[in-house]
Amino acid sequence: AQSVTQLDSQVPVFEEAPVELRCNYSSSVSVYLFWYVQYPNQGLQLLLKYLSGSTLVKGINGFEAEFNKSQTSFHLRKPSVHISDTAEYFCAVTIYGGATNKLIFGTGTLLAVQP
Amino acid sequence: DVKVTQSSRYLVKRTGEKVFLECVQDMDHENMFWYRQDPGLGLRLIYFSYDVKMKEKGDIPEGYSVSREKKERFSLILESASTNQTSMYLCASSTPGTGSGEQYFGPGTRLTVT
Numbered sequence: 001a002q003s004v005t006q007l008d009s010q011v012p013v014f015e016e017a018p019v020e021l022r023c024n025y026s027s028s029v030s031v032y033l034f035w036y037v038q039y040p041n042q043g044l045q046l047l048l049k050y051l052s053g054s055t056l057v058k059g060i061n062g063f064e065a066e067f068n069k070s071q072t073s074f075h076l077r078k079p080s081v082h083i084s085d086t087a088e089y090f091c092a093v094t095i096y097g098g099a100t101n102k103l104i105f106g107t108g109t110l111l112a113v114q115p
Numbered sequence: 116d117v118k119v120t121q122s123s124r125y126l127v128k129r130t131g132e133k134v135f136l137e138c139v140q141d142m143d144h145e146n147m148f149w150y151r152q153d154p155g156l157g158l159r160l161i162y163f164s165y166d167v168k169m170k171e172k173g174d175i176p177e178g179y180s181v182s183r184e185k186k187e188r189f190s191l192i193l194e195s196a197s198t199n200q201t202s203m204y205l206c207a208s209s210t211p212g213t214g215s216g217e218q219y220f221g222p223g224t225r226l227t228v229t
Contacts, residue, residue, distance in 0.1 A: 009155065032215045032216055032217075034217065036220075041124075041223070041225070042222055042223065043119075043205055043220035043221050043222045043223045044158075044205065044207075044218075044220040045220070046217065046219075049215065049217060051215050090157065090158065094215060094216035095216075100145075100146050100163075100165040100209075100211050101146075101209070101211075101214060101215075101216035102148070102160065102163065102216065103216050103218055105157045105158040106157060107155060107156060107157035108157050
């Protein structure tokens with residue numbers, strides 16, 4: 001069965017410092033992987049996605065993620081964070097079966113950027 | 116741009132009331148989903164629908180039902196609201212079949228049951 005693990009529930013970081021949010025998945029088949037961001041009291045917005053091709057994926061707001069098949073990881077990085085990056089970040093993987101495709105989400109990582 | 120809208124951003128209801136949460140998408144997507152989001156638990160799938168009048172239970176369907184009479188609209192119904200249904204409810208839509216599964220989300224409804 002497919003699953004997604006986000007190892008850190010909260011990551012505090014100072015403004016302009018680099019950050020990495022970790023995501024590991026388990027799947028026996030080829031995967032599509034996503035990072036979504038949720039700002040306070042809002043819905044989820046797609047940050048970036050890996051479908052195929054280059055393992056380094058660039059997204060919005062200066063974020064990037066690297067797909068590592070051997071380590072079954074899809075970690076999210078940003079070289080220099082801003083206060084406005086404070087949000088919750090969710091990693092997700094596509095699952096198939098039944099009537100249609102669906103997403104499995106990790107439990108989320110709260111990125112808290114401090115001045 | 117894909118747009119998914121939800122009828123209310125904030126809702127306060129009393130225990131035992133029947134509650135309707137409405138979701139509308141404008142991208143002609145076949146799939147629509149209802150999730151609830153609670154701290155530390157991430158997003159949990161309540162129900163999804165892959166076509167008009169077609170629905171399947173997700174991981175936590177107990178206490179909820181859904182209705183999809185038109186392609187663009189997917190309703191979540193709490194037949195008799197309870198305090199443990201206080202949560203953030205998120206609606207999403209996606210294209211069907213063996214595509215990537217990317218989902219587009221609405222802004223969410225924060226429901227409080229007192």
